Amino acid sequence: MKKVSIEDAVGQVLAYDITEVNKEKGVKGRAYKRGHVIQESEVEHLKSLGRNTVFIEDGNDSGVHEDDAARMTAPLAAGQNIDFDKEPVEGKIGFYAACEGVFKVDEQRLYELNLMGVTSLPTIHNNMRVVKGQQVAAFRIIPLVCEYSVMDKMKEILKTPLIEVKPFTVKTATLLITGSEVYEGRIKDAFGPILTAKLKAYGVEVVEYRIVPDKKDVVVGAVKELAEKSDMVITTGGTSVDPDDITAAAMAEAGVVYDMKGTPIQPGNNFTLGYMGDKPVCAVPAAALHFPATSLDILLPRMLAGEKIYKEDLAKLAHGGLCHFCKKCNYPICPFGRG
Structure with a gap:
């Protein structure tokens, strides 16, 4: 490869790609390809690209x-x-x-x-x-x-x-909505439509949707049953510190193993993720009802890909784990949960 003036390069083989950037024309791309034989008619255009000298092939490879x-x-x-x-x-x-x-x-x-x-x-x-x-x-x-x-x-x-x-390997999911107030019809469940829409966006089918009261034995039994029916179980409600919030404890009694109760992510601190064998089972807190992106959204793709997420993985998410709470949410094209 040898450096020569643009006039001396006529008839020679170009040793590299030359780029053209023209803002007025909206152009940025390759104007001349490596291996191109430079023509006399191209000299002025090359000069307009700022090329008064170029590298040509000379058969001497030095790298x-x-x-x-x-x-x-x-x-x-x-x-x-x-x-x-x-x-x-x-x-x-x-x-x-x-x-x-x-x-x-x-x-x-x-x-x-x-x-x-x-x-x-x-x-x-x-x-x-x-x-x-x-x-x-x-x-x-x-x-x-x-x-x-x-x-x-x-x-x-x-x-x-x-x-x-x-x-993604998870194809089916079951939803378990806990809360006596929902079970008794005092309030309408808002989790189901939100979670179903999130899962549908990944091509995951919700094969069963069940509402149960805040009774530990009922929740334990439901977790076990639903785990037999789908690739993944998502529970909601009962994840905070109130006396009636027994979901995480019921998950553990049902055989769900988890390293950490909660996550260092806001919103969604009380999200708990565990596994029954290789099957993910998680508890989604009320933050998912209010915020468009929470700890669930950060972790869901990895769960659906069959990845096991441990305490160390969750701890690393603290860096970047605080949402910016933008007026218009652009997640996932944002720094939330990116470390």
Whole structure:
């Protein structure tokens, strides 16, 4: 690769992609592709792009070209259910979800890779819900060419894939509404429609909806029965500190194992998540009736992907776990629950 004046480049092979940015035309993209033979008629246009000198191919490779670095990195970084561009454009390769599910990235290795300073691999946030075809990451090297040692180090970091999408595996759910005031008809249940709509948005079918009084033995029996009928059980009510609030205790007596009662997330502190074997069973607090996004919304995608969430996972959510309570909620495109 050799640097020459634009006049001397006529008839030569371009060694890299050249980008055009024109705000008036709304254009930002590749104007000339690597491998293009520069024509006399293109000199003025190239000068208008600020190119008085360019790099041309001369058969002398002194490192790894940006396109080759992208081609080498993509299959190493991509894990299960991740697609990527077949060819780089302007040295960049994009990564995309191959199915609907939860995006996962090894944050420590992502940090190590980007700490190298030569490589650039930004991603969307870990644990975000994604749909098929959605871009989740991008890669390029910052310079046009990097040393072979950079690629060797990057290969070491990427011994195992860096990113993946876990598909949703939960297909059915049952709802257990607790509360004597609802059971006796004193007030109308508001949880059912809200939770059914949230689950429907993920393609989850509610196969049974049951209302029971605040009686521990009744709740225990209902949790056991409903767990036999669906992939997931969601209970509501009885999650705070009042004497009649027995839902979490009833869950435990029914055989639900949970690491932590409540979460360090607001709104939704009293959300409790546990498991009967591998089956998620959770108690949703009243915050879900009032706020559009709560701890339930943060954790639901991971639950639906069959991921087991432990005390350590919940504790990490304290950073970023306070909602901004915006006048117009834009969740999930916001920092709430992103760490």
